[in-house]
Amino acid sequence: MEIVINLLKRLHPEIDAANAYGLVDDGILTSLDVVTLIMELNEAFEISIPVEEILPTNFNSAEAIFALVERMQDC
């Protein structure tokens, strides 16, 4: 979870990554950020997040991102 949070912090230092919500809905995360985030996650957790998982619900908050990572790990 910490990895996810500091990844987010590196992308967007100005927001409080830990409990920010609506990263996508408020337009903070752009498509470039999402892709960078996914590549970092793939690298960090040795998973490969497929394109169809790029959905607002998966990226709206740090918890959602982490849940996605866990789901990817066990399949």
Place this chain on the structure above:
Amino acid sequence: MQLHSMTFLCFFGCLLLLYYTVPRCAQKPLLFVGSIVFYAFSGWRNVLLILSMTVLAYAVAREIDRVAHQKKMSLAAHEEWSEEQRKAFSRRSRAVQRRWMLLGVAILLLGLSFFKFAPAVAKAVGTLPRLSSLIFPMGISFFTFQLITYVVDVYRGKVACERSFYRLCLFSCYFPQLVQGPISRYGELSATLYTPVGFDAGGVSAGLMRVVWGYLKKLVIADTAMIAVGTIMQAPERFSGVGVLLLLVLYTVQIYGDFTGGMDIAIGCSEMLGIRLRENFLHPFASTTVGEYWRRWHITMSTFFTDYVFYPLSLSKTAQWVSARLRHVLGARWATQVTVWLTTLLTWLLTGIWHGAGLNFALWGLLNGVVMILGEQLARVFAPLRKKFPHYYEGELHRLLCCVRTFLIVGLLRTLDVYRDVPLTFSLWGSLFDLRQYGALLDGTVWSSLGLSSGQWWLLAFGVLLMAVVGRLTLEDGEVAQVKWGAAAQTPPRWGGRFRDALGRRPMLYAVLMALMLVVIVIFGRYGYGYDASDFIYNQF
């Protein structure tokens, strides 16, 4: 058949009349026949082409669906398989699906690029004369992209595969979006495309108002600006410096009036048929960064390239291989960053090439990509500054300056599309910066030499003002006009906001506005004897 021709008006009038008089069950078949008739005007061979491409998409999607279904059945039938075996089997069927999807997309793209680039290649090579005089099927890019989104969405499971071939044909041949988009997603369009509707006065009148507004923007504003743009374009040596700035502004006005006008006509007509199309423009000149601009301008194109080119590209195996390679050189953090930059540039290059098989279009795409990346990086660099002077950065002045900056940057890049000769464009960009020329703006010599009378200049000025006012009125209050990328398929939002509701309640205001708009079109429009009906700019894509 052009959207602003008399034949289209009669065609749509009869279709609308029939649409609401035939029994409910015959409504959609009528729409299908109407779409085919509409497209047949541009040549019966094109109809054959679009139908065969739809057959292709249908077959591939059914194949993908069959494999998925079979996977589910086999997994259910073989409880005894171990976890490992299950995973291997589903991974294998996923690979099969992927191959079908790639095959479908490849053939669709083959058809598109054959028509888009064969003439250019044939001319360059000089053989096969008949190939170079190939008639470009109208709107081929738009229905090809639509079919690609359908196939990929079925593969990604975002959309259920369409069993009935007729409904898929209606999706791909639906006439308002055929000429110049918007590129609708199957998930969004099918929400309203197949359900028969009763006559809804509110929807029809709002749609009608928007169609008339589209005609006004195209025939009055865009075509008047076109005269001046044409004069400047033909004599770049005479109109350098100030001329380029004027061209930048005028061409932006022209393409905005032309493109959003065309969209208003398409979306308005669709709304009159009770079918909701996705907005292609959401107040693009209110955007403060180029990145935001491309989320408000030609939205369906940029989201198409994002969802179906940028994402698969950057998450593909090759991208990971490249990123791994770069890690040795640049270290982890910069490796992913640079890879993302590369994929962004590649996506923008493809967008440019889709606009035209010329160096200027490719360059236009690349530069847009570069500017977007720079924009993001510079934002990070200026972040500490933003913290230091928060009241300035949140203030209106800063927002206004950013809007003007974005307008100029995007306008400047678009001149590549007009001058078409790259070295010439660069020299003209250079001439923008010697300030001696700007005197001509004040003493009015330049205004009269552009082929527009003073009356027409005033008409243009009022036109732009009117577009800005209408833009402001239809802006949802507090609307975050960001398009949610990768959003699941949902019905596109209703246009018009408070302005539309106000109109709905005041029929008198509606009547007066409609009458005034029609009179303005009839008197100030550029049509009739002596005018060659100027085509929509995005008609040749």
Place this chain on the structure above:
Amino acid sequence: MSMKKNRSIKCMTVVLAVMMGLAAALCACGPSEAPDAPVGERAVLSLPFRGTEIAAGDAVEPLLGALGDDYTMQEAASCAGIGKDYVYTYPSLRLYVFAPEGGEAIVTSVCYTDDGAAIKGVTIGGAADAAVAALGEPDEQTESKLVYRDETSVLTLSLRDGIVTAIVLSEK
């Protein structure tokens, strides 16, 4: 086995779709609606005079510069002032010009007036069959005239008992 057969049917449908797609693409580039080649594949018709080729529709100013200024000019206002008609008479050639109101003056017709000028050796007073030999097969031939056409203009040689009496090139 059934899985195998089923699969091949599926493959067949896709291949069929591909064929149809390509067939449509190819036939779409069949006899394209490009305008068919000009009648008679002939280059633009023009009357040579003093080393300059004069065709119907040419702009007048450059032409007068090239031909010299030993011409007499007559002028006639078209009805209702929508333009002016001019005729420039050179020794053995005459140019008919129309200048629309506020527009550019263009040549509407040009003709030889005597045997002082020739097109490919054909002059007024020459034999008709010599003209056909020099200018090629006409598009229309009667005993009173030979007619050659191109996309925008018509060259007519009037004949009387086998002798060329007039050579006129005018807009269609």
Place this chain on the structure above:
Amino acid sequence: MKKIRVIVAACVFILLLGLLLSLGQALLVPHDPLANPEAALIGEFVDAFAEEDVIFLGDCEIYESISTVTLWKEYGINAYACGSPQQLLWHSYAMLQHAFAVGQPSVVVLGAYALRYSEPQNEAYNRMALDGLPLSRAKLSAVSASMTQGESLLSYLFPLLRYHDRWDTLTWRDVTLLAEPPMAVSYQGYLMQTGVLPDENGRPDHEGALPLTEPALGERAVDYLEKIALLCRENGAQLILLKAPTDSWAYPWYEEWEAQTEALAARLEIPYYNLLEAFDEIGLDYSADTYDGGMHLNVHGAEKTAHYFGEILQQYGAPDRRDDGRLLDEWKGWTERYEHEKEQVD
């Protein structure tokens, strides 16, 4: 309640739209006779023509060659010259149908020069000939017969669609003219030309004209001549074919045309008069009787021609109306204006 407001709104829409468009049409369609007199001729014909006995139809050879005032002064013939620039025979046919609808002319004089045209010639001339005519089936068929490339029937039904782009060249005079009563430019269709520009060799000839390559008369023109002849027979009017006494390089009258016209007139049993042959008898002299070097007659030439042709018209039963009080007054007004304009030059 909402239903009523919607119906009221619909009425407001239609009224407002109709009002603004008709105002726009009145303003934008050219209506300044002084700016372009030839364009106003047909409009005046439709307003003025009523019970004239003789009607002339044709192009500038008709409305500039014969002075209607002289015909009245010397013979009491109440004539109207319904001419317009380069009026083609299918235009004349529509005008004649209008004339028979509103009046009962007993003699119809048709200009022969238009027999040469078998294709529509020019959009501007089509507009000048047809815009003035009231909407009728005759007008519609004339429009479809004369439309050149790029013209549309709709722009004849609603002229605003054709002239809408004049909005940025409107002048205050266009507005004030709407209020003033229409000012006549011609004298019962005759457009006076007072200038004098002599032609060197004094006589009309088409030396220097383009050699004739297509000798045959216009096929469609001959068809419409037959239709006009039939229409005159049905209305008991005497049709006369007339060639004005003018010939020049710009408007040549070739011998081939003359021969074919004579044969045609004989075939259709229509009297045909070529005033070129009566040039001396009329007493014309191109040093004083033409305003553009021999292409058209000026007022002196027109009066001489009218004097000569009046006799012929009388032979065909053109009545002498000088006993009719009302006509006398009307003509007195026109004659005064005619003399006044003539004096300004002499």
